[in-house]
Amino acid sequence: MAASAQVPQPSLRRRWYSLQAREARLAWMLVLPTALIVFGLVVFPAIFSIWISFHEVGLKNLNDVFHAPFAGLNNYRYVFNDFAFKFHSLQDWGAAVTSIVYSFSATILTVLIGLIAALLLNRPFRARGITRAIFLFPYVAPIVSVAFVWRWILDPRPSGVLNDILMRLHLIQLPQAYLSTRGLALLLVIIFEAWRYFPFAMLMILARLQAIDKTLYEAADVDGANTWHKFWYVTLPELRYVLGAVFLLRLIWTFNKFDDIFLLTGGGFGTNVLPVLTYQFSFKSYNFGKGAANAMILLLILVVFLVIYVSTVMRNVEE
Amino acid sequence: MTTRRDERLNFIDHLARWITWPRFIFAVTLIFFLTSILFPFYWMVSSSFKSYAEIGGRRPAYIPASLRLDAYRQLFDPNAPVSRTSSYENFGRNIINSIKVAVPTSLIAVILSTLGAYAVARLHFRGKELLLNSILIVYLFPGILLIIPLFAMVSQIGARIGFEVQDNLAVLVITYLAQTLPVALYMLANYFRTIPAEIEQAGLIDGCSRVEVIWRITLPLAIPALVSVAIYTFMIAWNEFLYALVFLNSREMFTMPIKINVIFNDPTPRPHVVMAASTIMTLPVVILFLALERFLEEGLTAGGVKG
Numbered sequence: 012m013a014a015s016a017q018v019p020q021p022s023l024r025r026r027w028y029s030l031q032a033r034e035a036r037l038a039w040m041l042v043l044p045t046a047l048i049v050f051g052l053v054v055f056p057a058i059f060s061i062w063i064s065f066h067e068v069g070l071k072n073l074n075d076v077f078h079a080p081f082a083g084l085n086n087y088r089y090v091f092n093d094f095a096f097k098f099h100s101l102q103d104w105g106a107a108v109t110s111i112v113y114s115f116s117a118t119i120l121t122v123l124i125g126l127i128a129a130l131l132l133n134r135p136f137r138a139r140g141i142t143r144a145i146f147l148f149p150y151v152a153p154i155v156s157v158a159f160v161w162r163w164i165l166d167p168r169p170s171g172v173l174n175d176i177l178m179r180l181h182l183i184q185l186p187q188a189y190l191s192t193r194g195l196a197l198l199l200v201i202i203f204e205a206w207r208y209f210p211f212a213m214l215m216i217l218a219r220l221q222a223i224d225k226t227l228y229e230a231a232d233v234d235g236a237n238t239w240h241k242f243w244y245v246t247l248p249e250l251r252y253v254l255g256a257v258f259l260l261r262l263i264w265t266f267n268k269f270d271d272i273f274l275l276t277g278g279g280f281g282t283n284v285l286p287v288l289t290y291q292f293s294f295k296s297y298n299f300g301k302g303a304a305n306a307m308i309l310l311l312i313l314v315v316f317l318v319i320y321v322s323t324v325m326r327n328v329e330e
Numbered sequence: 331m332t333t334r335r336d337e338r339l340n341f342i343d344h345l346a347r348w349i350t351w352p353r354f355i356f357a358v359t360l361i362f363f364l365t366s367i368l369f370p371f372y373w374m375v376s377s378s379f380k381s382y383a384e385i386g387g388r389r390p391a392y393i394p395a396s397l398r399l400d401a402y403r404q405l406f407d408p409n410a411p412v413s414r415t416s417s418y419e420n421f422g423r424n425i426i427n428s429i430k431v432a433v434p435t436s437l438i439a440v441i442l443s444t445l446g447a448y449a450v451a452r453l454h455f456r457g458k459e460l461l462l463n464s465i466l467i468v469y470l471f472p473g474i475l476l477i478i479p480l481f482a483m484v485s486q487i488g489a490r491i492g493f494e495v496q497d498n499l500a501v502l503v504i505t506y507l508a509q510t511l512p513v514a515l516y517m518l519a520n521y522f523r524t525i526p527a528e529i530e531q532a533g534l535i536d537g538c539s540r541v542e543v544i545w546r547i548t549l550p551l552a553i554p555a556l557v558s559v560a561i562y563t564f565m566i567a568w569n570e571f572l573y574a575l576v577f578l579n580s581r582e583m584f585t586m587p588i589k590i591n592v593i594f595n596d597p598t599p600r601p602h603v604v605m606a607a608s609t610i611m612t613l614p615v616v617i618l619f620l621a622l623e624r625f626l627e628e629g630l631t632a633g634g635v636k637g
Contacts (some may be wrong), residue, residue, distance in 0.1 A: 032455070037540065038453035044463065045446035045511050052508035053468045056479035063479060074489040076482045131359055142360070144623055148367055151619045153569040155587040157606035160374045161595055163601045172373065172390050206366065238352065267472030270571045274591070286474040293478050294576060306475045317470060 056311075064303035073299070088305035095288055096305070102193065103281070107308070110284040113197065114266040117204035121265075122258050124205050125212025126250075130242075132213070133220045150210035158274035161203055166190040169254040196280040198274055204265060212257045219253040220246070259320045266313060339598075371612075378402070378606035382415050385602045401606035414598055421607060423582060424589040428568055431499050431585055435506040436564040438515045440556055442507070447518030448544055452527065462519075469512040473572050480505060481576060497583040505573050510563040517562075520557035522548065558625045565615055586611045 064086055066079040089094050097105045104112070111202050114118050149157060167188035174186040190196050223246065231241045269286040272278060278287035285305060293302030377385065381398045384391040403410040405421035412418065449455070450462060488495040495501060525548060533543040549556070571587045578584055584592065590607045593600065619626060 034453050037456035038449035038455040038458075041445040041453075042461065044442045045465075045515055048442070048504070048507050049468055049511055052480065052505060053471060053476060054464075056472065056476045056483060059479040059483065060475060063482065068482065073482055073485045078487055113413065127359065128363060131363065134439060135355070139443035142364070144620060145364065145367060147619070147623075148371060148616065151370075151565075151615060152612050153608075153615060155590050156374065156612045157370065159590065159604050159608055160370045162594075163377065163605065164370060164373055166601070168386075169388050170386060170390050175390050244624065263470050267474070269472070269474045274571070277499055282343075286369070286472060289474050289478070290572075293481075299478050299482065303478050306472075306478060309472065310475055313470075313472065317467065320470070321467070 045080070060303050060306060063193065063299060064307045066264075066300055068299040068303075070297040079300075082300055086300040087307075089301055090304045090308065091293075093293070093301075095283055106283045106285050106288040109197070109282065110309075111312070113201060113282070113284055114262055117201045117208075117265050118262045120201060120205040121208045121261055122212050122254060124209040126216055126254070128209055128213040129220055130246075132217055138145055146213060147210045149207045149215075154207075154270045154313035155274060157207060158203075158271060163274060165199065167191065190276050191280050193281040196276050196282050200275055201228065203275060204268075204271060207271070208261060212261065215253055215257045216250060218252055223249045231309050256324045259316065259324060263313065263316050263320060266309075266316065285312075331384060374605050374612070375609050377602055378609045380602050381599070382602065385600070386415075401600075401602040404600075404603050405610070406607055415600065416603075419589070419593065419603070419607075420581075421586075421589065421610070424584050424586050425610070427583060427585075429500065431502050431506065431574075432564045432567040434503050435510060435567040436560045438503070439507055439510045439563040440560050443511055443514035443518050443559065444552075444556065446511075446515045447522055448548065450515065450519040451522035452530070460594065462516075465512045465515060469516075469633055473509065476508075477572060477576055491557070496577065496579045498567050498577070499583065502570075502573060502577055502585075503567075505577075506563075506567045509570075514559045514563055517559055518552070518555055521552055523552050550562045555623050561622065561626060565618075568611075568615065 028190065063076070063079075065084075066076075067082045067084060067085075068076055069078045072079050095106055098108050099105060128146055132139060132146070144329050166172075166174070167186060167190075169175065169178075169186045171186065173189065174183070177183045178186070189199055227245050227249075228241055231245055236244065267286060268284075269290060272284055273287050276282045278284070278291065286309065287301050289305045289309065292305055293299050375394075376394055378401050379394040379397045379399070380391055381395075381400050384394060400416070404416050405419050408418055408420075410416060410418050450458060484495050484501055528544050529551075530547055533547050535539070538546065569587065571584075571591075574585045574588050575591070578588055580616070581592070587609065590604060590611065593607060594604045
């Protein structure tokens with residue numbers, strides 16, 4: 012009896028000490044701190060957030076969250092009926108619609124400008140190196156600084172530069188409050204996004220441009236193609252994949268973005284998007300349940316983008 | 331007279347011959363890009379050198395009359411005159427707070443992600459693909475989604491163990507680590523894969539242990555990648571706004587972005603002070619970037635700067 016019980020032990024021991032097992036153990040030990048921090052501070056909170064969205068959590072029971080009263084679908088009902096969330100009229104879109112419009116148009120504009128910049132930098136000219144470095148400035152500079160410079164340029168007082176320039180050109184008679192005008196504010200926020208994030212698109216596209224086989228262009232020359240033909244029939248098809256990848260990545264990041272709109276308009280004047288609304292629910296009115304419910308709606312839309320991203324881009328990378 | 335006119339004609343001829351439509355369009359587009367990129371930066375730096383009169387006048391001053399340091403004095407000089415339009419901001423404190431957050435984040439992120447990235451690049455273990463993919467997807471999660479549960483969790487733990495959650499820079503460092511580790515791991519793992527495994531195997535055969543191999547062979551070869559990961563994580567922590575906004579309450583503990591936000595939202599607008607503070611915050615980042623551009627550009631496309 013005792014002997015038979017001892018039989019599996021050496022084999023288990025051997026497996027425990029085998030080279031492969033030792034390597035796997037070492038690997039897990041090395042990955043563990045990173046995995047713990049990332050999962051403890053991202054995956055667990057994400058799941059916990061679902062729980063909060065079904066409970067009534069405010070500032071007073073924050074230290075005792077686990078005993079918060081169950082609220083069922085109330086938080087979701089409140090969010091859906093909230094004035095800031097709901098689509099009202101063509102003047103008043105609500106955060107859900109604004110988010111979608113904002114992230115799609117900002118992403119399209121970003122990729123377009125990135126493409127133009129990449130084509131510009133793809134031809135050799137003097138001082139290309141420094142130009143390329145300058146093109147990256149908007150992306151590298153801190154968001155707080157660039158957002159406030161933009162606000163100062165768009166300042167509604169006559170001392171604002173844009174007001175002064177447009178008044179000197181007689182395009183406007185009186186100083187305008189650009190970021191507090193419905194419609195214009197959203198447009199400016201979109202332009203700001205493109206200004207700040209086109210360098211990312213540019214770098215990705217440029218890397219692909221420089222990898223295009225030169226013989227394709229020589230063949231096109233032989234066939235008598237002009238510049239436009241070459242762009243349309245050679246360059247663009249070669250860029251199709253990278254354009255798609257950049258578009259999806261930027262779409263996801265723009266959709267998630269909180270800082271930019273919060274700093275530029277504070278979410279006012281028709282620019283309220285889901286991340287800013289989540290912040291307002293949770294840290295202005297301290298209704299964390301409602302904030303979490305709003306974040307869940309954001310997450311649902313995000314998951315759609317993520318699924319598209321994973322099923323197209325990540326799969327292509329593996330191939 | 332005549333010769334000069336001839337020369338001018340020649341020049342115009344020359345120009346006319348040189349300028350073709352593609353070249354013209356190219357030059358115009360390039361100039362458009364450069365001005366729209368550089369003007370905001372020029373405006374930031376030049377506004378920081380203006381006086382209150384130049385900032386609040388009826389017309390903007392395009393070039394400051396002289397390099398006035400009024401704005402910088404308000405940020406740093408405790409003896410600066412205090413009035414409705416100027417007050418001492420003690421900005422040095424905020425710079426120190428930002429450094430206190432960004433440097434530890436960067437160092438810890440480099441150490442932890444080096445360990446993890448080595449395992450991912452070199453060792454075989456079950457669940458590696460799953461781990462890697464989930465870490466990448468985690469990177470696409472929005473901060474705003476996580477801030478509510480994190481705030482609740484940290485308050486709960488703080489109440490249990492008894493530490494202050496608000497105004498605790500260590501809490502910030504830990505949340506920044508969660509944001510930076512995925513991309514740091516990803517960038518480093520990619521780099522480790524480019525180092526031939528044969529070099530390490532040679533070391534192992536010569537009798538080095540795994541740890542010695544990593545320390546003596548792999549790490550020295552990976553210094554460019556380590557530097558760029560350190561700078562990216564530093565930049566993320568240096569620029570971060572949302573978590574600092576939620577977790578910091580007292581002026582004494584503010585990091586730079588939050589302090590700039592407060593100065594901007596002052597009842598009496600002082601754009602020159604805001605621009606001076608922004609200049610101080612932007613300069614190190616841009617200089618670091620320009621100095622190390624070669625190393626850093628690759629990281630940008632790997633998503634080094636999130637967002």
